[in-house]
Amino acid sequence: MKEGGKMDYIVVDATSQAFEDVMEFIFMKIKDEDNLYPSAERVIKDLRLATEEIFINIVSYAYDGIKGEVEIGAEVLNGEILIEISDKGIPFNPLEKEEPDITSGIEQRKVGGLGIYIAKRMMDETSYERKDNKNIITMKKRISLMSKVMA
Numbered sequence: 001m002k003e004g005g006k007m008d009y010i011v012v013d014a015t016s017q018a019f020e021d022v023m024e025f026i027f028m029k030i031k032d033e034d035n036l037y038p039s040a041e042r043v044i045k046d047l048r049l050a051t052e053e054i055f056i057n058i059v060s061y062a063y064d065g066i067k068g069e070v071e072i073g074a075e076v077l078n079g080e081i082l083i084e085i086s087d088k089g090i091p092f093n094p095l096e097k098e099e100p101d102i103t104s105g106i107e108q109r110k111v112g113g114l115g116i117y118i119a120k121r122m123m124d125e126t127s128y129e130r131k132d133n134k135n136i137i138t139m140k141k142r143i144s145l146m147s148k149v150m151a
Helices: 016-030 040-061 114-122 146-150
Strands: 002-004 007-013 069-077 080-087 125-131 134-142
Touching (some): 040 134
Antiparallel strands (some): 007 069
16 A cells, blocks of 8 residues: 555455455545444445446456556545556546446446446446556545534
8 A cells, every 4th residue: 555645545456356355445445434424334335336336447458468557545534535546557437437327227328338328327426537558537525414513
């Protein structure tokens, strides 16, 4: 784990097996937070689902079959968690992908895009930037009632 500013980072191999290490790192960041909002179970479910969708997308597509790494940063401040997920893979902004038509039946839907859509819905803010030869997805979520008081 390396430290930068107030955000802590870990680097893992871009493999699905590394996902549990990523979640353990993120959950360690929120373990001391009181009054998780709306509930601890909901916060954990939302963070896990959003992070998994982004992480598995990187594992599946960023490195086009070659070995790569994913850097995860996490910080909790004023009742919000900020998660940064970056890779040095193929440039790709998943937020530009057309949102899936969730009103049509499964047979009529185009393949792809549902995971990113879900991740965006689970988090309060999601952004992308390409910087220093990296794809960087940043996600923010209010996880404590404290953020309402501080805002």
